[in-house]
Amino acid sequence: MSVENxxxxxxxxxxxxxADLDLVINTHLHFDHAGGNPLFVGVTVAVQQExxxxxxxxxxxxxxxxxxxxxxxxxxxxxxxxxxxxxFTPGHTPxxxxxxxxxxxxxxxxxxxxxxxxxxHWISQDLGATADVRRARASxxxxxxVAADEKAKLIFGHxxxxxxxxxxxxxxxxxxxxxxx
Numbered sequence: 001m002s003v004e005n006x007x008x009x010x011x012x013x014x015x016x017x018x019a020d021l022d023l024v025i026n027t028h029l030h031f032d033h034a035g036g037n038p039l040f041v042g043v044t045v046a047v048q049q050e051x052x053x054x055x056x057x058x059x060x061x062x063x064x065x066x067x068x069x070x071x072x073x074x075x076x077x078x079x080x081x082x083x084x085x086x087x088f089t090p091g092h093t094p095x096x097x098x099x100x101x102x103x104x105x106x107x108x109x110x111x112x113x114x115x116x117x118x119x120x121h122w123i124s125q126d127l128g129a130t131a132d133v134r135r136a137r138a139s140x141x142x143x144x145x146v147a148a149d150e151k152a153k154l155i156f157g158h159x160x161x162x163x164x165x166x167x168x169x170x171x172x173x174x175x176x177x178x179x180x181x
Contacts, residue, residue: 006036006039007036007039007040008036008039018039018040018043019042019043021040021043022043022044023043023044023045023046023072023080024037024040024043024044024045024046025045025046025047025080025086025097025099026045026046026047026051026064027096027097027098027099027111027113027114027157028047028048028051028092028093028095028096028097028113028114029047029051029052029054029055029060029064029093029095030060030061030064030093030114031060031061031063031064033113033114033157034047034063034064035061035063035064037063037064037065037066037069038063038066038069040069041066041067041068041069042068042070043070044070044071044072045069045070045071045072046071046072046073046074046080046086047071047072047073047074047095048073048074048075048088048090048094048095048096048097049073049074049075049095050075050090050094050095051093051094051095051096051097052071052073052095053094053095054093054094054095054131074086075088076088083101083102083103084099084100084101084102085099085100085102086098086099087099087100087142087143087146089112089115089139089142089143090132090135090136090139091115091127091130091131091132091133091134091135091136091137091138091139091140092113092114092115092128092129092130092131092136092139093114093131094131094132096113096114096115096139097113098110098111098112098113098115098139098143099111099113100146100150100152102150107150107151107152107153108150108151108152108153109152109153109154109155110143110146110147110150110152110153110154110155111155111157112143112154112155112156112157113156113157114128114129114157114158115136115139115140115143115157116128116140116143116154116156116157117129117156117157117158117159118156118158118159118162119154119156119159119162120159121156122154122156125140127140
């Protein structure tokens with residue numbers, strides 16, 4: 001990842017600064033998902049309580065925390081704003097959460113993040129890297145049910161081909177994508 005891919009640089013391309021945000025949501029506290037947290041001092045960072053506890057005691061890289069960060073712990077499913085549902089999907093980590101985004105005139109998008117890392121994992125039902133196989137399997141089952149019920153477009157956390165197709169490749173700035181329809 002280049003310096004231009006950092007969260008603050010991507011926000012700048014949209015005319016925003018980290019301080020312009022009201023809330024940052026960490027899906028989990030692994031370095032590749034929460035390593036940018038120190039850029040958001042003064043902004044509330046929401047994360048599952050179970051994930052905060054795990055990161056403080058397990059072998060997480062210490063990049064998820066920094067002086068001045070303001071964590072808001074959540075437990076279970078929750079909604080930060082209308083149309084966005086955070087789903088508690090433990091297994092990859094103790095406090096992993098996925099996201100369902102509903103649009104007014106398009107089908108919803110289900111962001112599995114690291115509960116299901118790639119389309120290949122989705123098809124094969126492989127779990128990938130997981131801290132708790134039983135919980136990961138239950139989360140995968142839940143995500144499959146939600147995807148079917150909602151007829152959701154799936155977005156995987158580490159499927160580079162998919163991210164490039166969405167315009168989120170390593171070479172340029174962000175591309176606003178409202179729907180695939």
